[in-house]
Amino acid sequence: MAEKPILGITMGDPAGCGPEITVKALMKKEIYDECRPVVIGDAKMFEDSIRILGVGEKFKINKIENVKDAEFKYGIIDVYHLDLVDMDKFQYGKVSAMCGEAAFQCVKKVIELALAGEIDATITNALNKEAINLAGHHYSGHTEIYADMTGTDKYTMMLAHEDLRVVHVSTHVSLREACDRVKKQRVYDVIKIAYEACKSLGINEPKIGVAGLNPHCGEGGLFGREEIEEITPAIEMAKAEGINADGPVPPDTVFSKACGGWYDIVVAMYHDQGHIPLKVLGFVYDKEAKKWGAVSGVNITLGLPIIRSSVDHGTAFGHAGQGVQNEVSLVNAIQYGITLAKNRAK
Structure with missing residues (x-):
């Protein structure tokens, strides 16, 4: 394609690691060299991740309401703002209907943007199945949401x-x-x-x-x-x-x-x-440090009319909001999204 593909990256469950690893991934300049990323989610969560990571001097949030308003510049994280999280009620690592609803609405919006041709690929962070069901959306995961909302039978x-x-x-x-x-x-x-x-x-x-x-x-x-x-x-x-x-x-x-x-x-x-x-290959636990040394791998839904690539791990509620989560899987998902978008455009 003549221009770098536009990738829509969902927030995932805000009580999980999605906002944090998204900021970490977009701190890598090479991502901007290959694509134009826009995050779909609540800008408040990404501002909090920047605070937690202590990178507020170098990275800023650009809150937008339309993809065409994105700046796509390194150091500026464009967030398609959906006002979904009440910070007075919010708690990291907690399953809640509010966070399930927020995660679901981000997925719904990114699918709508892809179907409308406003973005070239969708990249999803982890959601919590219990939380989205508490919010009244009875799906067993991203794959089923995408299939339903795109009218896809064979996937x-x-x-x-x-x-x-x-x-x-x-x-x-x-x-x-x-x-x-x-x-x-x-x-x-x-x-x-x-x-x-x-x-x-x-x-x-x-x-x-x-x-x-x-x-x-x-x-x-x-x-x-x-x-x-x-x-x-x-x-x-x-x-x-x-x-x-x-x-x-x-x-x-x-x-x-x-x-x-x-x-x-x-x-x-x-x-x-x-x-x-x-996961035996991609998930590596450091038993001496007692933490995950690497959590890599990508989950892609095939057979859809739009591109969907995702992290291959869960919400990591136990460590969310601490600034310690590994962003490798999200970076891998972004790279796959870029490749698929470029090949589809040929």
Whole structure:
């Protein structure tokens, strides 16, 4: 694209780490070298984060009511102000309907701005599922909100850490229901979405590893027949269209193979099957310092008419408002948003 893409970054739950790590991320000049960021949220929260971080001499908030009023200058954090938080009632680290409503309204606004073409990609900070449900919005997460508000039927979550990418046949459902959702058409749809995602990231000939559901991929039906009746037929459908899909591959080896370069992306059958390997790599706890040394990784919703990239961690209520949270995952999400926006514009 001729100009740097405009990225809308949501506040997340204000009682969590979102405002703090957003300020930390936008303290990096290289972000402004590659994109034009605008934050969607309550300006009061970002002013408080600047206070907590002690950077008020170098960074200022520009409160705006329209994207066209953003300055997009390093040292000035443009905040599309939504007056959502009553600071007299606010408390860091506390689940509340007020904060759930604030987080939800930020997501709603950033989707509206993207659908209207005012921004090129959306980047989301973590929200709290209990809080948004207390506020009366009955969703199990960002992915479902985006799908609903964009009218999208075929979508999936992609997690990424460095060269390991994972998409899911199902996410926020019980394990029992997740097994029931492993159906030929859904597996095929996710393989196809995974293929298109790799292409959008500039991978011209994607190699896709498809995980099995059962131990040892069912051992020829001894441990379950999903591989025989649902997963293999889906893979054959994809291959018939020229997609380089391999599997089903035993779940206990497919991710090691992907890390070794066998695959550009892995199709996981359910939430934890895909999340665990990503977080083992991306979440590093320093046991001597007794704190997280790194919390990296990106969550991307695929199949939408707009771009959505997100941090791959929660609200960190236990440490919110203390100035100690790691911004690496948000920086990674911003970088993915930039790449996706630029490739979509080609």
